Structures are given as C-alpha cells and as structure tokens.
Amino acid sequence: MSETVVRTEALTKRYGGTLALDRLDVELSAGQVLGFLGPNGAGKTTTLRLLMGSLRPSSGRAVVLGHDAWRERSAVHAAVGYLPGDVRLWPRLTGAQTLEYMRRLRGLTRPAGPVSDLDDVAKRLGVELDRPVGSLSKGNRQKVALLLALLGDPPLLLLDEPTGGLDPLGQQEFHRVVRERAEAGAAVLLSSHVLSEVERVADRVAVIRSGRLIMLESLEELRRTARHSVHVRFAQPPPPGAFDRVPGLTDVRQDGAQLRCTVQGEIDPFIKTLAGFQVVDLVSHEADLEETFLALYGHSDGDERR
Numbered sequence: 628m629s630e631t632v633v634r635t636e637a638l639t640k641r642y643g644g645t646l647a648l649d650r651l652d653v654e655l656s657a658g659q660v661l662g663f664l665g666p667n668g669a670g671k672t673t674t675l676r677l678l679m680g681s682l683r684p685s686s687g688r689a690v691v692l693g694h695d696a697w698r699e700r701s702a703v704h705a706a707v708g709y710l711p712g713d714v715r716l717w718p719r720l721t722g723a724q725t726l727e728y729m730r731r732l733r734g735l736t737r738p739a740g741p742v743s744d745l746d747d748v749a750k751r752l753g754v755e756l757d758r759p760v761g762s763l764s765k766g767n768r769q770k771v772a773l774l775l776a777l778l779g780d781p782p783l784l785l786l787d788e789p790t791g792g793l794d795p796l797g798q799q800e801f802h803r804v805v806r807e808r809a810e811a812g813a814a815v816l817l818s819s820h821v822l823s824e825v826e827r828v829a830d831r832v833a834v835i836r837s838g839r840l841i842m843l844e845s846l847e848e849l850r851r852t853a854r855h856s857v858h859v860r861f862a863q864p865p866p867p868g869a870f871d872r873v874p875g876l877t878d879v880r881q882d883g884a885q886l887r888c889t890v891q892g893e894i895d896p897f898i899k900t901l902a903g904f905q906v907v908d909l910v911s912h913e914a915d916l917e918e919t920f921l922a923l924y925g926h927s928d929g930d931e932r933r
C-alpha cells in the first residue's frame with residue numbers, strides 16, 4: 628500500500644457564524660491525484676489553507692506528511708508546494724529572479740547542469756522567465772506561480788484552482804506536468820469547480836458543498852454511473868412492456884419500431900434484452916461526465932450551513 632500523505636480527521640473550520648468546513652475526513656496517498664470539486668464558497672480554499680497550516684482548525688485535525696498541519700506548520704510549509712487561488716508575486720522581479728529568490732529562501736540548491744528540471748517545465752508551459760512578473764498576463768503569472776509550487780520537487784502539491792487563467796494548450800501541458808509529478812510519487816490535491824478539468828488529471832474526485840463532503844469516488848466509479856442515451860430501430864415493433872424489467876432504464880419513448888431511452892449504469896442487461904428482438908440499427912451515446920455529475924449532484928446548493 629502506498630504511503631498516506633494527507634489525512635484529515637473530522638477537520639472543521641468556522642468563521643464566526645459560518646461553518647466553512649464540516650468534519651472533513653479524507654485521505655490522499657503518494658502518487659495520487661485527488662480532484663477537489665465544489666461550487667464557489669464550498670470550502671475548497673479553506674481546506675487547502677488548513678492543510679498548509681495557514682489556518683487553525685476549529686476542531687478536528689489534518690496530518691500532512693506525518694505532521695500536525697497546524698502545530699507543526701513550519702515543517703509543513705517547508706515540504707509542501709502550494710499554488711494559492713490568489714497568486715501574489717513581486718511585480719518587479721522577473722520569473723527567473725522570483726524562482727532564484729524562493730530557492731534561496733528555502734535553502735534549496737539549484738540542480739546541476741545548465742538546464743534544470745524547472746527550466747524544462749517553464750519551456751513546455753511557455754513561461755517568459757526574463758520579464759518582470761508584473762508585466763505578464765494573468766495566465767503567465769499563474770504559470771510562474773506553478774513553477775514556484777514545483778520548486779524543490781515537493782512530495783505534496785496543493786493546487787487551488789490552478790488553471791483559471793490558462794488557455795487550453797497551457798491547461799493541457801499543465802495537466803501533463805501534474806500527472807508526471809504524481810507518477811514520480813507526489814501526492815496532488817487539485818481544487819476546481821469544473822469536473823471536466825478534474826476528470827483529465829485526477830484518480831479520485833471528492834465533491835464538497837456547503838462545507839460538507841458529499842461524494843468521494845474514483846473516476847472509474849463515477850464513469851460506471853454514466854448515462855447512455857440509446858436509440859434503437861427494430862425490424863418489428865417490440866411488444867408493449869418488453870423493456871419494463873431492464874435495470875437503469877429511464878425516459879423510455881417507443882414509437883412503433885423505434886425506441887429511445889436512457890440507460891444509467893451498466894448497459895449490458897439492456898443489450899442482452901435487445902438480443903431477443905431483431906435490431907436493425909442501434910446508436911448509443913455516453914453522456915459526458917459533466918452531465919452524469921450534474922444529474923447526480925447538481926441540485927441547487929441551497930443554504931445547508933448551520
């Protein structure tokens with residue numbers, strides 16, 4: 628079994644009367660990417676800041692790389708690569724100077740050779756390292772901040788909505804970099820409010836709403852609950868009720884020899900039932916994960932906080 632990098636135990640945070648995080652229990656192992664998904668105000672940033680030891684929990688605790696995130700926060704700070712949601716950099720320093728400054732501040736030595744690992748990542752992301760950070764576009768500043776998070780090859784990356792300002796190519800390359808880090812053994816927690824982003828990079832998805840964890844599943848599991856829209860054309864109209872007992876079948880509309888329906892979950896029982904009839908044509912389209920996700924969890928947020 629791989630090593631546990633993050634473990635939270637009933638981690639809770641209140642801001643005055645607002646319950647921002649309510650008894651979160653979650654674990655993250657080395658080599659895993661956990662997508663932390665939730666709408667605005669769900670508690671994602673609060674969780675990441677609790678894990679960084681920048682916030683004191685109201686109750687419960689977070690253990691990060693074997694340290695209590697709050698009580699041993701300097702050890703946690705030194706070991707974690709954090710990309711905050713609101714990136715703030717020194718505007719007059721260039722990207723290269725920023726990296727060098729942070730490297731020294733953290734007592735890291737620059738890898739030997741003319742091209743460091745990060746120079747390579749910078750090139751892939753198209754970061755302009757020789758310009759003052761203040762003159763860069765939002766997306767390019769974001770890329771510099773990502774390089775800062777990767778500095779020193781940390782065993783845990785906490786990335787708060789990291790691809791907000793990036794164009795699609797930048798996002799794609801960024802996701803590749805994250806996967807490579809995970810394959811090299813880093814644990815990654817990546818927050819986002821869009822499933823399509825998380826689905827590209829995560830192994831598991833935690834969904835949080837109004838401070839509560841409402842789902843923690845592998846992407847494989849989420850895909851298993853995916854819905855198929857199916858359109859079948861038969862040689863002759865099947866008898867009424869022929870598909871009544873097929874599990875997961877909804878929205879059934881039969882018009883003579885044509886059948887349209889939605890299959891939720893495994894499609895195999897439906898296919899086996901179809902085999903009893905002469906099928907002329909069949910078109911099946913898998914709803915994308917976003918649709919599946921919205922169907923399962925997309926009901927209105929409401930104010931569930933107490």
Ligand SMILES: Nc1ncnc2c1ncn2[C@@H]1O[C@H](COP(=O)(O)OP(=O)(O)OP(=O)(O)O)[C@@H](O)[C@H]1O
Nearest residue numbers: 642645647665666667668669670671672673674820
């Ligand atoms: N410093 C604070 N003081 C009071 N309330 C706060 C504070 N920070 C966050 N909150 C509240 O806690 C809740 C969770 O906020 P948080 O920023 O963690 O959400 P989020 O999921 O990161 O949202 P977003 O996607 O908008 O960044 C929200 O209701 C927010 O208003």
